[in-house]
Amino acid sequence: MKRCLYAVIFCLVSLSGCKVVIIAPAHVAIVSGDMTFMCLPGETCELDVSDYEFDLSLYAVPKPGYSFLYWSAEPEHLCPGFFSNKCHISTRDMDPTNEEFRNMLQSPRVFYLEPVYRRDETAPPINWETIEGG
Numbered sequence: 001m002k003r004c005l006y007a008v009i010f011c012l013v014s015l016s017g018c019k020v021v022i023i024a025p026a027h028v029a030i031v032s033g034d035m036t037f038m039c040l041p042g043e044t045c046e047l048d049v050s051d052y053e054f055d056l057s058l059y060a061v062p063k064p065g066y067s068f069l070y071w072s073a074e075p076e077h078l079c080p081g082f083f084s085n086k087c088h089i090s091t092r093d094m095d096p097t098n099e100e101f102r103n104m105l106q107s108p109r110v111f112y113l114e115p116v117y118r119r120d121e122t123a124p125p126i127n128w129e130t131i132e133g134g
Helices: 002-015 099-106
Strands: 018-023 028-032 044-049 055-062 066-071 086-090 110-113 115-119
Touching (some): 028 115, 055 066, 055 115
Parallel strands (some): 018 110
Antiparallel strands (some): 055 086, 066 115
């Protein structure tokens, strides 16, 4: 019985990994380049990053009348201060033999991605219906 319990705990631990929490403010969506991932305005979404094959470009897409400024530079935030609305997250260049990277991927560590934006009446319009699935 004890052996079975240890096996279950091992499986759960090996399935866990670090996470990226996406914070989409009220007027900005965060979407992947291939549109397989969407975090719509006002949502908080999670991505599990647990292997060396994770590779995703995320874009901040503001609603009409708003402009993207930069990615938040708060502690543990990805793409801190980048002015491009694209944030590329990848583990493909990590060395699997590097114990620090391996421990990070297997840990419950949490990273964040959050755009900073502003109200801007002159911002170019975006076809928002295609993003919301309309």
